[in-house]
Every structure is written in C-alpha cells, then in structure tokens.
Amino acid sequence: MPTPEGFEPLSPVIDTHAHLDDGRLRADFAGTIARAKSAGVVQIVAIGTTAADSAEVVALAGSNPGLFAAVGIHPNEAVHATDGDWDAVAELARGPAVVAIGETGLDRHWDQTPFDLQQSWFARHLDLAHRLDLPVVIHARDCLGDLIDQLRALGRPVIGVQHSFAGNWDEASALLDLGLHLSFAGMLTYTNRSLDPLRDVAARLPLDRILIETDSPYLSPHPFRGRPNEPARVAVTARRLAEIRGMDPGQLAQATTDNARRLFRLPSWPTL
Ligand SMILES: [Zn+2]
Numbered sequence: 001m002p003t004p005e006g007f008e009p010l011s012p013v014i015d016t017h018a019h020l021d022d023g024r025l026r027a028d029f030a031g032t033i034a035r036a037k038s039a040g041v042v043q044i045v046a047i048g049t050t051a052a053d054s055a056e057v058v059a060l061a062g063s064n065p066g067l068f069a070a071v072g073i074h075p076n077e078a079v080h081a082t083d084g085d086w087d088a089v090a091e092l093a094r095g096p097a098v099v100a101i102g103e104t105g106l107d108r109h110w111d112q113t114p115f116d117l118q119q120s121w122f123a124r125h126l127d128l129a130h131r132l133d134l135p136v137v138i139h140a141r142d143c144l145g146d147l148i149d150q151l152r153a154l155g156r157p158v159i160g161v162q163h164s165f166a167g168n169w170d171e172a173s174a175l176l177d178l179g180l181h182l183s184f185a186g187m188l189t190y191t192n193r194s195l196d197p198l199r200d201v202a203a204r205l206p207l208d209r210i211l212i213e214t215d216s217p218y219l220s221p222h223p224f225r226g227r228p229n230e231p232a233r234v235a236v237t238a239r240r241l242a243e244i245r246g247m248d249p250g251q252l253a254q255a256t257t258d259n260a261r262r263l264f265r266l267p268s269w270p271t272l
Pocket residue numbers: 017019047103215
C-alpha cells in the first residue's frame with residue numbers, strides 16, 4: 001500500500017545519513033520515525049555536525065531502537081569549533097551507539113571555514129576513525145579532487161563512505177580504489193538532464209560498494225523537492241536507483257542494507 005505521500009514502501013532499507021537532530025525533524029520526531037518505519041526503513045544513522053549535535057544524535061540513538069550515531073564536526077562548522085569540542089567528539093566516539101566518525105570532509109562551495117583549517121580538521125577525523133577502527137562519513141562539495149589528494153596522501157585504505165556522491169566516473173573510481181563506499185541521495189531522482197552522468201555512475205558502480213541515504217532534512221527526492229526531507233523517502237531514491245541499474249527493487253534494497261550493515265557493523269536487530 002502506498003505511503004500517505006503516495007510512494008511505494010520498500011524494505012529493508014537503511015537511511016545511512018540523516019540529520020535527525022535538526023529542528024525540522026525534531027518538530028515531529030515520533031511521526032518522522034513512524035513514517036520511516038511504514039515506508040520500510042529498518043535502521044537510520046543519525047549524523048552529527050558539531051560537538052553539541054553529536055551529543056544529541058548519540059542521545060537519540062541511545063534511546064530509540066534502530067537508530068545509530070556518527071559523531072564529528074562538519075567542515076562548514078569547523079570554523080567555530082574549539083579544542084574542547086574536539087575532545088567532546090572524541091569522548092562521544094567511544095559510546096556504544098556510535099558507528100562512525102563524521103560528518104567531516106571538505107567544502108569549497110560555502111567556504112565558511114578557511115580551506116587549510118578544513119583540511120586539518122578532516123585529518124583529525126581520519127586519524128580518530130583509524131585509531132578507533134570506525135568508518136568515516138565524508139562530505140565533499142565542489143572539491144572532490146582536493147579530497148582525493150588528501151586521502152591518497154594517507155597511503156592507506158580508507159574505510160568509510162563518500163556521502164551524497166555527486167561526482168563523475170573518474171572521481172568515483174578513485175574513491176573506490178581508496179576503499180570507500182559511495183552513497184546516493186535524492187539527486188538521483190531529479191529530472192534535470194544535467195544529472196544523467198551521475199545516473200550513469202550509479203548504474204556502473206559495483207553493487208557491494210553502494211549505500212543510500214536521504215541527508216534529511218536536505219535533498220528531498222523528486223517530487224518532494226523544496227520540502228524538508230525525512231528518512232521515509234529513502235525508499236523513493238532506492239526505487240529510482242533500482243530502475244537505473246535495471247534491478248529488482250527488493251534485491252537492491254537488501255543489497256544496500258547488507259552493505260550498510262557490513263560497513264557500519266550494524267546489528268540486524270533492533271530495528272525501528
Ligand atoms: Zn550531512
């Protein structure tokens with residue numbers, strides 16, 4: 001039966017990137033989770049972007065079955081972050097509900113934090129993730145080349161995910177070679193022809209390296225663009241991805257769920 005928004009549920013799907021502490025989702029948190037559950041979402045990774053909201057996503061994950069947390073300081077927030085904030089993130093990272101370090105990365109689009117400062121915060125996150133043996137959740141906007149350079153300079157594989165991937169095939173291949181997974185958000189569903197190359201990348205990637213996400217409350221899939229996004233709609237993106245790859249949606253759902261559970265070491269229980 002279609003959801004109240006009119007799309008078909010799909011199960012099991014995992015929303016691997018949602019900003020659940022955002023006020024737009026917190027305003028009706030119980031409803032958000034209930035709608036996700038009825039759309040087929042089994043688990044959600046809630047993502048921190050500052051020390052304070054990393055603490056919030058950890059608290060949400062600790063008190064809601066099926067929710068897990070990633071802790072970190074987003075490159076656009078790093079300009080405001082202190083060493084005390086970093087200590088808080090590093091402390092939170094040892095908690096049982098924490099499955100990844102991030103959101104970290106680089107951003108030349110908003111350019112809120114001086115770029116060399118972004119690079120040093122990114123390096124700190126990569127180092128912490130490596131030391132704690134946790135995957136890293138990476139953000140990149142208008143700077144995948146810089147990002148790939150910094151990762152290559154580590155001289156070791158990087159376990160984690162390039163979230164909301166929006167690059168070309170060469171960039172995708174470089175990230176795969178480094179060991180990363182790539183995650184797709186609502187962009188895949190947009191009707192702009194300019195996104196056809198991204199759909200080509202999505203069609204060609206090895207199935208075992210693909211994740212799906214909403215990036216809620218951002219990046220609502222078509223036809224919900226312009227409204228705050230929520231985890232339920234990961235089913236819309238998953239169905240479009242299955243169509244792009246010529247796959248059965250149920251098989252695509254199961255494969256991406258298996259990938260997320262393997263990468264983040266999520267237990268198959270509890271679910272939402
Ligand atoms: Zn994000």
